[in-house]
Amino acid sequence: MGTEIERKFLIRSDAWRGQADEGTLVRQFYLAIREGLSVRVRVREGRPAMITVKTGVGDARGEYEYPIPDADAAELEAARVGVVIEKRRHLVPLGDLTVEVDVFAGALAPLVMAEIELPAIGHPVDLPDWIGTEVTRDERYSNAWLASNGRPE
Numbered sequence: 140m141g142t143e144i145e146r147k148f149l150i151r152s153d154a155w156r157g158q159a160d161e162g163t164l165v166r167q168f169y170l171a172i173r174e175g176l177s178v179r180v181r182v183r184e185g186r187p188a189m190i191t192v193k194t195g196v197g198d199a200r201g202e203y204e205y206p207i208p209d210a211d212a213a214e215l216e217a218a219r220v221g222v223v224i225e226k227r228r229h230l231v232p233l234g235d236l237t238v239e240v241d242v243f244a245g246a247l248a249p250l251v252m253a254e255i256e257l258p259a260i261g262h263p264v265d266l267p268d269w270i271g272t273e274v275t276r277d278e279r280y281s282n283a284w285l286a287s288n289g290r291p292e
Contacts, residue, residue: 143193143202144260147280150251151271155240159229162242168219169286177283180212180219183228188212198275199260221286222246236264247290252280 167181170190179191187206194201216223225245231238236255243250253270274280279291 141202141204142199144199144257144262146198146255146257146264146273146275148253148255148266148273148275149271149280150240150253150269152269154269155229155231155238155253155267159231159240162227162229165226165228165241166223167282167286168216168223169221169283170215170218172220172283172287179282180207180215182209182212190215196278219286222289224282224286233267234265238270243285243290247285250285250290 163186164184165181166183167179169177169179171178175195177193179193180188181191182188188209188211189204190207190212191205192201192203222245224243224247226241226243226247229240229242231240231253233255236257239254239256241252241254243252252274255264257264277291278284279288
């Protein structure tokens with residue numbers, strides 16, 4: 140079983156930009172969303188399309204990812220639940236970790252969020268000043284919720 144351990148945050152300022160890479164475009168959509176389960180297709184520039192099944196809620200969740208042909212991803216989009224999420228994902232080094240900063244486009248703009256994947260629950264993280272409120276346990280900031288309901292106000 141794959142496990143994803145991550146924390147999510149809102150961004151307080153643009154100070155992260157000086158340390159970030161140029162980012163990659165990401166398009167993703169959901170095929171199924173319900174409490175404790177989501178099935179997502181993600182197309183990221185320069186990489187193969189992936190289908191991902193996530194289980195559970197909270198900081199540590201089951202995560203199963205598999206590459207699929209780009210043509211399959213394009214066909215599956217017609218069966219999506221909610222809207223397609225478009226964002227640019229930037230990577231920012233943070234000691235032995237990496238912060239993924241997502242700058243959302245379209246109806247979700249100007250939302251900007253950071254995700255930090257951790258090697259273990261409780262792994263210490265020295266957060267930089269540009270990271271704001273933690274929203275890890277606020278479902279309104281999950282990508283599945285955003286696809287179904289739009290940006291939280």
